[in-house]
Amino acid sequence: AQTVTQSQPEMSVQEAETVTLSCTYDTSESDYYLFWYKQPPSRQMILVIRQEAYKQQNATENRFSVNFQKAAKSFSLKISDSQLGDAAMYFCAYRSSLIIQGAQKLVFGQGTRLTINP
Amino acid sequence: EPEVTQTPSHQVTQMGQEVILRCVPISNHLYFYWYRQILGQKVEFLVSFYNNEISEKSEIFDDQFSVERPDGSNFTLKIRSTKLEDSAMYFCASSEGSWREQYFGPGTRLTVT
Numbered sequence: 001a002q003t004v005t006q007s008q009p010e011m012s013v014q015e016a017e018t019v020t021l022s023c024t025y026d027t028s029e030s031d032y033y034l035f036w037y038k039q040p041p042s043r044q045m046i047l048v049i050r051q052e053a054y055k056q057q058n059a060t061e062n063r064f065s066v067n068f069q070k071a072a073k074s075f076s077l078k079i080s081d082s083q084l085g086d087a088a089m090y091f092c093a094y095r096s097s098l099i100i101q102g103a104q105k106l107v108f109g110q111g112t113r114l115t116i117n118p
Numbered sequence: 119e120p121e122v123t124q125t126p127s128h129q130v131t132q133m134g135q136e137v138i139l140r141c142v143p144i145s146n147h148l149y150f151y152w153y154r155q156i157l158g159q160k161v162e163f164l165v166s167f168y169n170n171e172i173s174e175k176s177e178i179f180d181d182q183f184s185v186e187r188p189d190g191s192n193f194t195l196k197i198r199s200t201k202l203e204d205s206a207m208y209f210c211a212s213s214e215g216s217w218r219e220q221y222f223g224p225g226t227r228l229t230v231t
Contacts, residue, residue, distance in 0.1 A: 033217075035219070037222075042224065043207055043224070043225050043227075044222065044223070044224040044225060045161070045209060045211075045222035045225075046222075047219055047220075047221065047222075050219060091160070091161060093161075097217065104149060104151075104166055104173070104174075104213070104216045104220075105151070105163040105166055105174060105176075106151075106153070106161075106163065106211075106220060107163070108160045108161040108162070109160065110159075110160045111160060
């Protein structure tokens with residue numbers, strides 16, 4: 001079974017600075033998807049960024065980018081120019097790419113609570 | 119932009135009572151999911167649903183749980199006899215295809231007393 005580990009329960013960063021959240025995962029599959037979800041105090045889960053394992057290029061979405069190291073099974077999220085609205089719980093998630101019944105579930109890490117200091 | 123909606127936002131029930139949590143997935147999505155998050159813990163998969171049947175369920179999804187798509191728009195999670203440990207945030211999600219992103223609803227906070 002796949003597992004996802006986020007070793008940083010809490011992180012804080014000064015507004016406008018850059019912060020990196022860590023995520024490692026364990027899988028025997030060669031193709032899969034990785035995601036970062038944001039959960040603000042409202043508790044809704046919002047998709048931040050997605051990475052396909054077969055792509056070598058790291059995904060970017062505006063101020064959010066990832067550092068995907070497939071061999072190391074590492075998938076970190078970098079937030080540049082941090083804003084107060086970035087304060088949230090961030091979850092890393094894994095999903096298999098197998099097109100078989102039941103392969104679509106997301107496996108989440110424990111989450112990292114990010115605080116932005118003004 | 120289309121979004122997943124869930125009702126109610128907060129449900130309080132007594133132990134042993136039945137609850138039904140409702141979700142309206144995005145209209146052209148075909149895959150539906152329920153996840154659960156106990157306060158302070160990680161989000162856990164409960165069940166996935168496609169083509170009017172369960173695709174996969176976790177160990178949490180025992181006989182007390184059931185899902186249904188009663189019409190073309192709603193997707194429900196029923197807990198037949200609630201326990202204290204069922205207190206959690208329940209998230210519904212949907213995706214257009216098995217390979218596509220899952221979009222989450224705002225969640226229903228279930229409190230069992």
